[in-house]
Amino acid sequence: MVSRQARQPGQSLKVAVLGCGSVGSQVVRLLDEQAADLAARVGVPVELAGVAVRRLDAPREVEVPEGLLTTDAAGLVRRDDIDLVVEVIGGLEPARSLILAALENGASVVTANKALLAEDGPTLFEAAEKHGRDLYYEAAVAGAIPILRPLRESLAGDKVTRVLGIVNGTTNFILDKMDTAGSGFAEALEEAQELGYAEADPTADVEGFDAAAKAAILASLAFHSRVTASDVYREGISEVTAADVQSAREMNSVVKLLAICELKDDAVAVRVHPAMIPRSHPLASVREAYNAVFVESEAAGQLMFYGPGAGGSPTASAVLGDLVTVARNVLAGTRGVGESAYADRAVLPMGETRTRYHVAIDVDDRAGVLAQVALAFAEHDVSIQTVRQEGRDLDAQLVVVSHEATDAQLSATVEHLRGMETVREVTSVMRVEGESE
Structure with a gap:
C-alpha cells in the first residue's frame, strides 16, 4: 500500500476521470453541477483533477475546464494527489492496466466496466485488497438501477436463490417492438439503431455478450462465488422470429432475453437466452429499453428492481453514488466491502x-404422428405439459411445451425429432420460464 501524506482538515478530494464519452461527459457534468451537494454529502469538496481522453480535439457533450484534459491516462492515475479514479473507457485494455496502476498508487476506483469485471474481476479485487483500496462498480450492471449494492450489502444476511433479469435495453426494445407492433427482427433492430438504443455493430447486444457479462457479475455477488463470462451459457435473439413471438402470444406469454442466475444443489447455474415468460410475470411488463432484475431469497422473498438500464445520465448517476461512498471511506481511512467469494461454488454445465x-414441429398430417412425437419425448425422459395441433395437410404443425427436464435431455429430444421421417422441420425451439397461467 502506497504511503501518502496525512489529509489536512477540509482538504478537497481529487478525482480523475478516464474517458469522456457518453458516460464520462455526464460524470464531469454532475461533478460540476452538484459540487455543493457532493461536498455536503462527502464532508469535503470533491474536485475534478483531470480527464483522460484519446484525442484532445474530439467533440464532447460537456465543456471540460481548461487544463484538465490529457491524453496521458497512465500519468494521470499515477499522480500522488489523486484520491479516486473513475474508469468509464470500457474494454479490457488499457482499462485493466490503468485500474491496477491506480490501486497500486493508492487511489480507490469506481468503474462501469462490465466486460473487464466479468473477464478478470478477481485480479482487480485482489489488487484492491492488497493495496487497501475500494473497487466499486454499481454502474456496471443495469445503469441507474441499484442492484449490486442490495446484493452485496442489503441482502448480506439472507440467502439469495435466484436472480432473473432483463439487463440489456437494446434487446428488450427489439423484442418489445416485435411483440407490440408486429415488427420483424431486422425492422425492430433498425428502429433501435435510429433511436440510439443500438450500436452500428449491435453484436454485443443482440448475441447476448453484454447480458452474459452482467449475468456473471450478478451471479458472483448473489452466490459468493467467482463466475466469469466464460462460465455463462449464452444465446442471443437474432434467431427469434415473428412466429416465435406469435406463438408466445397464443400462450399468453411474451419473449424476453433473460439473464438467469440460480442456486441448484449448492452449485451455480448461469445462462442468458431468449425465453417465453407468462404475461403475469413482473418482468413481462418491462417495456422498450428499460431493465429490471427480479431477485428471490429465502427470507426476503421476491424483490424487483426496475429502471433505465443504460444511457449517459443514468449510468453516471450510479457512478456518482459509488463515488460518494468511496469518498467517505477515503476520509474515514477505511474501505468498503470487497470481493465475497468464500462459497467457491462450482458452476453447473448448461446440460445439467x-x-x-417450447417446440414447434412441422409434421405430416396423418394418423399416428402425435404418438410418435410423444414417444420421442418419452424416450429421453421428458414429460409433455401441453400439445396442440395447428393447420392441416402440408401446413400441419404440432406445438409442444414440455415439463421441466435437463437441458441435455431436451436438446437430445429435439435432435431426435429432427431425424424422424414424419417430421418435416423443427421450426422453433425456445425455453420457457415462469409458471404457466
Whole structure:
C-alpha cells in the first residue's frame, strides 16, 4: 500500500476521470453541477483533477475546464494527489492496466466496466485488497438501477436463490417492438439503431455478450462465488422470429432475453437466452429499453428492481453514488466491502440445468404422428405439459411445451425429432420460464 501524506482538515478530494464519452461527459457534468451537494454529502469538496481522453480535439457533450484534459491516462492515475479514479473507457485494455496502476498508487476506483469485471474481476479485487483500496462498480450492471449494492450489502444476511433479469435495453426494445407492433427482427433492430438504443455493430447486444457479462457479475455477488463470462451459457435473439413471438402470444406469454442466475444443489447455474415468460410475470411488463432484475431469497422473498438500464445520465448517476461512498471511506481511512467469494461454488454445465421447452414441429398430417412425437419425448425422459395441433395437410404443425427436464435431455429430444421421417422441420425451439397461467 502506497504511503501518502496525512489529509489536512477540509482538504478537497481529487478525482480523475478516464474517458469522456457518453458516460464520462455526464460524470464531469454532475461533478460540476452538484459540487455543493457532493461536498455536503462527502464532508469535503470533491474536485475534478483531470480527464483522460484519446484525442484532445474530439467533440464532447460537456465543456471540460481548461487544463484538465490529457491524453496521458497512465500519468494521470499515477499522480500522488489523486484520491479516486473513475474508469468509464470500457474494454479490457488499457482499462485493466490503468485500474491496477491506480490501486497500486493508492487511489480507490469506481468503474462501469462490465466486460473487464466479468473477464478478470478477481485480479482487480485482489489488487484492491492488497493495496487497501475500494473497487466499486454499481454502474456496471443495469445503469441507474441499484442492484449490486442490495446484493452485496442489503441482502448480506439472507440467502439469495435466484436472480432473473432483463439487463440489456437494446434487446428488450427489439423484442418489445416485435411483440407490440408486429415488427420483424431486422425492422425492430433498425428502429433501435435510429433511436440510439443500438450500436452500428449491435453484436454485443443482440448475441447476448453484454447480458452474459452482467449475468456473471450478478451471479458472483448473489452466490459468493467467482463466475466469469466464460462460465455463462449464452444465446442471443437474432434467431427469434415473428412466429416465435406469435406463438408466445397464443400462450399468453411474451419473449424476453433473460439473464438467469440460480442456486441448484449448492452449485451455480448461469445462462442468458431468449425465453417465453407468462404475461403475469413482473418482468413481462418491462417495456422498450428499460431493465429490471427480479431477485428471490429465502427470507426476503421476491424483490424487483426496475429502471433505465443504460444511457449517459443514468449510468453516471450510479457512478456518482459509488463515488460518494468511496469518498467517505477515503476520509474515514477505511474501505468498503470487497470481493465475497468464500462459497467457491462450482458452476453447473448448461446440460445439467433444468428448464422447459417450447417446440414447434412441422409434421405430416396423418394418423399416428402425435404418438410418435410423444414417444420421442418419452424416450429421453421428458414429460409433455401441453400439445396442440395447428393447420392441416402440408401446413400441419404440432406445438409442444414440455415439463421441466435437463437441458441435455431436451436438446437430445429435439435432435431426435429432427431425424424422424414424419417430421418435416423443427421450426422453433425456445425455453420457457415462469409458471404457466
